[in-house]
Amino acid sequence: MGLTVKATIASFGGKLFKLSHPSTSTGTDMAVNLYLPPQALKSQTKVPVLFYLSGLTCTPDNCSEKGFFQHGASQRGLAIVYPDTSPRGLNLPGEKDAWDFGEGAGFYVDATQEPWAKGYKMDTYITRELPSVLFGADSEFGKYLDADKVSITGHSMGGHGALTLYLKNPGMYKSVSAFAPIANPCECAWGKKAFAGYLGEENKEEWKKHDATELIKGEKWRGHKDARVLVDVGTGDNFYKQGQLLPENFEKAVKEAGVEGVTVRYQEDYDHSYYFMASFSDEHVDHAAKYLGLL
């Protein structure tokens, strides 16, 4: 359970901690970055927490350097947690063969198929183990983090992760937002490849349990009046144009299910990159801050 501090970096008046810890979910050491805003460090009080889930190939460092979330986190007074996107170093056969499956591409599900069932447990890692590691009694950072005020966001595969972990676990997170999420993985190439590999080619009913467009239609959310969901998609995003994101399918499901409190915005000309996220990260931090009692 022990956290090792690999680096401490001053950023926007707070500190970014590059951390590592042994994980029982993945059977590997896991890297994670934690940003503590000045409000936490100076007043030694607990602040709300926003989990940011990264996209394909990314490590905790990409968004820490290029996402600009620390700017908004420092303004509003919340901490940001940047987990990794998969176990690394399991050395499973084929683990490094593709950029959209295996290492760097855990898809935030618990794999049931061999060899992936050995360690690719990113749902359990993000929702159960990592919070206990960061917020628990053994954590030197626990005194800064309010375990009862947590929201979640993410980008691309991480947008899928944020939406599905939120929708699967009502009450665990106060709100959710996503940038260019894979909103209907059961129907796009990335999702079909990942779910076939991690969950089994034939288990289509199981796939639906990890698909935001399917989950929003389920009994937990049908007719819900305060879903607290914000999604941004760039109209210049090539992956959107290629049908990997399918936000319209999610919007259609929201309407059919009579769910309220879901905002999907299409940002003209923006692409799939961190240039897009940096341009709107303040607004996503504010979306979380509103439901975390900071606005």
Added chain:
Amino acid sequence: MGLTVKATIASFGGKLFKLSHPSTSTGTDMAVNLYLPPQALKSQTKVPVLFYLSGLTCTPDNCSEKGFFQHGASQRGLAIVYPDTSPRGLNLPGEKDAWDFGEGAGFYVDATQEPWAKGYKMDTYITRELPSVLFGADSEFGKYLDADKVSITGHSMGGHGALTLYLKNPGMYKSVSAFAPIANPCECAWGKKAFAGYLGEENKEEWKKHDATELIKGEKWRGHKDARVLVDVGTGDNFYKQGQLLPENFEKAVKEAGVEGVTVRYQEDYDHSYYFMASFSDEHVDHAAKYLGLL
């Protein structure tokens, strides 16, 4: 003189253009990024311009992705120009042998020593050629850029470049700022290596013409009452600790020369990275905006 647009990227309500053009100063094609804020694109009016000079090894992309200058530029309504740090592709002997000399390390001087005199003319490129390429009649971007309202900033080697080009050319830029600048290159290892190579081991008097600490003491600036200089240095910066930056020498020279309007700030715990610059880029944009008539 023609500019080729390699990419157009939406960022903070404006557009970042990745450009390339043949350069007569360097004898190569030169990459340069240009950010146009929404104020320029929407109202088709000319906006003031801030040149950002990058540090050792960097290309125009590093700060475009990680510096967050576009955030402030969009707020205040100014354009940002991100030039490259040297010619690339001259294939001079030894050009790629070191990260602190040759390619990616032009030091913003016009080399007088062979083989570097062939193409390493970054002073002329930044102060003469690039403005004519961007602002000139042949430029499709000229209609957006106010050639009479230009300021300059930079990081590390680029901070040296910004300070020295500003101090050598009174009136060319409305103000200058620098992050962790090499403020006294005649006295640090990086500067001695670069100046010996580009200007000649023995030409110490020539070296002083390209050293901010020497220039601020010169006749152009001695006793000046409105220098319009802002410098930030992080106290956790290892290159500062190693004596590569020497901002105290610059401060001492400012005091001895009776120059007013110079602010040097030491930011606690900040390092030499883009995390440092991103945290203060809004303030440096505001420093420029003030003297460009935007604040």
